[in-house]
Amino acid sequence: MVRAPCCEAMGLKKGPWTHEEDNILVSYILTNGHGNWRALPKKAGLLRCGKSCRLRWTNYLRPDVKRGDFSKEEEETIIYMHAMLGNRWSAIAAKLPGRTDNEIKNFWHTHLKKRLNPNQFIKKTKPRTANPDEPKEEDKFEDQISPVFIQNESYFSENITESNSVDMKQNSIDSFEEYFHDFDEILWSEEFTVTGEEEDGSIGLNFGKPSLSNEDSISFWLNLLAESGNLE
DNA sequence: AATGGAGGCAACCGCGAGCTG
DNA sequence: GCAGCTCGCGGTTGCCTCCAT
Structure with a gap:
């Protein structure tokens, strides 16, 4: 063509x-x-x-483009979504009202990526089309998530108390699941609605429909x- | 004050998907 | 079904600013 x-x-x-x-x-x-x-x-x-x-x-x-620094919540969302989806910036941006894929991509490369151990960060970009032969997104979740978060010491420093690496690994996974339990429900529910002007001055958005x-x-x-x- | 390196970000490039005739 | 086209995405580049020396 x-x-x-x-x-x-x-x-x-x-x-x-x-x-x-x-x-x-x-x-x-x-x-x-x-x-x-x-x-x-x-x-x-x-x-x-x-x-x-x-x-x-x-x-x-x-x-409706939100300018300015990323909030802690937004950072967490990006880290979480990236662990799940890889470099699918548009998909991640869809979960962050007011943020663009380009902005998120830049933020990832300039800030968040540094927090991760580059040697452990092996997640590859997923093809945009779903391959029926490949396992579903949910099925692959555990495999994707652990290397990133386990190595992210700063991110889990508040949750990890064990120094033993094996225990730490398990703790990290447990902490992750606990930490993001509520988060997950919010992220994957279709109604992620904020309306009107927020207290911080940002523009409110109706997620899932034109903002x-x-x-x-x-x-x-x-x-x-x-x-x-x-x-x- | 000058300069060089690093970091951050806006913008470009090329590819694949999807739509239409 | 095919060809041509547009759109959207992710990777990459290059410029600008900041900071250390």
Whole structure:
């Protein structure tokens, strides 16, 4: 199959986005929706490829993108989900409202990965398609989880009191199961709902459905653009 | 104050999946 | 069923900032 060229180079801009480009993209999407990403930049008057626009929107400009440091809970979720799913960042991001796969991926590589023993970290990326011959995700869970968490001394330092390595290993698994018992139920329940503005100022989300209504999104950006003087 | 290295993050690239005609 | 296309994902790169010397 012949792949369609993504950015037929000529004249298309690359590199960091400017505020003006951001404003154009946001205004266009809020007015028209993104529709066909490939056609969007031309319609919006941007010298970018559709891919670049989509990435910019999903990772940075979307109103429900949560910026700022990851909370302890979010870190724990990432570690837990990564132990279960491997490098399936989009799947992990789906469990962290307001966080993007790119952000999580970066956070993992720059912060969390360091806490793990690299020699023990052998989990490979899972293929996106389910192979019927392979064991189910749940069946493989134990095999995946132990090397990561057992080696993560800092993570379990509060729970592990035994110095004996064998006991420690078992304790780690027990601690893990105990520690994440409630967590698991929350993560795998479809209703992971937070609404309205949170106490910390972050945007509330209805997990499992669009986090903000279109109307809310428009209001958000109209206000923002109006404040910055970029929208009449 | 200058400089070089390390770390962090935004953005790009290439591939596979899924949709459509 | 096939070919062409778009979209989404994960890996990687490169720039910018910070910090140590």
